[in-house]
Amino acid sequence: MAEDKLFNYYERQDVLPTFGNFKSAAELEAYAGVRRELFSDKLVLPPRLFRDADVLEFGPDSGENALVFAGWGANMTLAEPNRHAHAKIQAYFAHFSQAQRLRELVSFDVEGFRSERQFDIIDAEGFIYTVQPTENWLGIFHRLLNPDGYAVVSYYERYGGFFELALKAIHAAGKVLTGRPGLETAKMLFDAKWNSIPHTRSFESWLMDVLENPFVRHRYFLDAGALCTAAHEQGFDIHSAWPAYRDSLDVYWHKKVLSDDEKLRRAARHLGRSRLSFLGGRKLYLAGKTEAVDAISASIETLVLDVDAMIDDPFGASLPRVIASLASLRETIRTTEILADDASDVDAIIATLDSFHRIFGAIARRDVSAVTALTQSDPAFINTWGQPAHFLVIRSASRDPSK
Structure with a gap:
């Protein structure tokens, strides 16, 4: 039986799927090193961009990623609809002396979140593909971001899955x-x-998170080309992706300026050849x-x-x-x-x-x-x-x- 929301599924399991149970600074730094590699080298978002940035993270779960962003100097607003996670988040920020960086923790999902503020960076990893249609969350992100702000998402790609x-x-x-x-x-x-x-994580966690998860299905998975098109139509430019969504073999004069439509066309062609x-x-x-x-x-x-x-x-x-x-x-x-x-x-x-x-x-x-x-x-x-x-x-x- 399909669940209404992904967080409802996890609430029923009484499980926090990404909880790392970090206790020492060394454990956190090892994890932060992996995140630094991802953001700096693959996503072209070096940690210095987070310094004093207002960051909104949707679905932080137990808060490991949010803790890393705070360590990079970000001011964190966290929207986590699963109340079971809130105590873990607060304990993490207190334990690692980052409580001053946790500006707000609320119990809303993407569609229920309301704010008069705008943010420099929005992060939504691991669940956003289940919020459909895609145009819903893209529109919400566009309203919540400052001009030239960044949104970072991870999702199940249709063919990669x-x-x-x-x-x-x-x-x-x-x-x-x-x-x-x-x-x-x-x-x-x-x-x-x-x-x-x-x-x-345990084998039992993988069973719950993948094999029995009703949202790990084709009807939720996103086609990379369709996602880029939808983002373009909502007023976004593609900054980066992993795997790369821009054709890295493309060569032209550095002063040549491609239109947004032409950039999208080239990306779509590259994605078709990457399936x-x-x-x-x-x-x-x-x-x-x-x-x-x-x-x-x-x-x-x-x-x-x-x-x-x-x-x-x-x-x-x-x-x-x-x-x-x-x-x-x-x-x-x-x-x-x-x-x-x-x-x-x-x-x-x-x-x-x-x-x-x-x-x-x-x-x-x-x-x-x-x-x-x-x-x-x-x-x-x-x-x-x-x-x-x-x-x-x-x-x-x-x-x-x-x-």
Whole structure:
């Protein structure tokens, strides 16, 4: 059953999904170092921009990111609708001597927040894709930002999230085949995959946050190109993104000024050629003719839709289509012009698609032993996570958004 809001889902679990339980300055600094790398090198927002800035963070959860921003000198306004998080936030700011930087803590979500103030930076990570339609939160951000202010969001990208959806589909099929509860089934299928990576949260948290989360679904995921278009129409410029949404191979005279429409057109073209990169979680840039790129993009879109349908109906009409699409995409990639760092990257995505093809084939045969053997031992399956989480930074342009 779908939840009304993502925070309602977490309230019912009585879980704070990102709580790091930092106790020492060293723990906080280690985390801040990772954030500094993200913001400085990938998002082109160096920490000095936060010095004395008025920052509004939506959905801070237990407040780790807000604490880092405060450490960079930001004055924080936090809108966290899950009241279970408020005590953790206040305790964090007191423990690390940043209480003076916590200007306001309120129990509102994005759509319920009201303020006469404007902010230099808005941060909304990990949930914003569930606030739909997208134009709603973009409009709210535009009203709340100062001219030339920045909004930072992270979200599930539609094609980068393919493997998350595929894991949910495999999990759904496993529960039907074994009749076991969700946690037991997940450990049976994914224990080796989970243990292959370093992590700070429990397996049970991942089960709740991804495999059983009703918002980790195609209908909520955002297409990067459509998001950039919607932001442009609301009066935003694209400042930066990770993965990069601007074509970094583009070359022209530095004094040439592109119109906003032309910037958007070039970004959209680049994003279309990046769809396989997003799916695979590595550089797999579609460098061939436009017709071939469009055909592969369409096949990926169909595959994502069909695997999402399996989550509700694991043995329904979409299962044979998923198997056929995986085989077709695997073979198409062999003959497609792809720009990659190394030929091994192309081999890796082919091996991964082959692995998932065999897993879904075993599901179709209702051979749970074969499914489990593959998910617990196949290196291509174990080592692939895709690129589900994208970051986008947009800047509030000093112009009438209706023009």
